[in-house]
Amino acid sequence: MAIVMAVLSLVLFVALAVLVAGVDEGGWVVADRVMMAVIGVCLALVLWRWAAIRAVADPEGVNVQNLLGRRHIAWDEIADVTFDEGDPWATLHLKDTETVAVMAIQRADGKSARAEAQRLADLVARSRTRS
Numbered sequence: 001m002a003i004v005m006a007v008l009s010l011v012l013f014v015a016l017a018v019l020v021a022g023v024d025e026g027g028w029v030v031a032d033r034v035m036m037a038v039i040g041v042c043l044a045l046v047l048w049r050w051a052a053i054r055a056v057a058d059p060e061g062v063n064v065q066n067l068l069g070r071r072h073i074a075w076d077e078i079a080d081v082t083f084d085e086g087d088p089w090a091t092l093h094l095k096d097t098e099t100v101a102v103m104a105i106q107r108a109d110g111k112s113a114r115a116e117a118q119r120l121a122d123l124v125a126r127s128r129t130r131s
Helices: 002-019 030-051 111-130
Strands: 054-058 061-065 070-074 078-082 089-094 099-106
Touching (some): 002 030, 054 111, 061 099, 099 111
Antiparallel strands (some): 054 061, 061 070, 089 099
């Protein structure tokens, strides 16, 4: 959905920048049109980054891609997984006391988000039994 909205916002803002009334008609100046297009591009970039958010488990750990940054966390580094009421997304608590947000598991997704947080916690627990 975020990618669709990114494309839509880019098309909409660029179309507005091209189609608004010009200086001759008492409308926007060139700088206004350029700024409208720039806003559309910026909005599209933020939505594109939002679409890239994910958490992917592999045999060594979990790859967490958030809005800003990507990180691979080994299973033995993770102390706990929490998804408390009121939290916007799941959180990994690392053994070195650091916390890492897992934006791919969001409260807005309701029951499926709780199920994914539980699945991630189960994967962490399973990794401890293999060690």
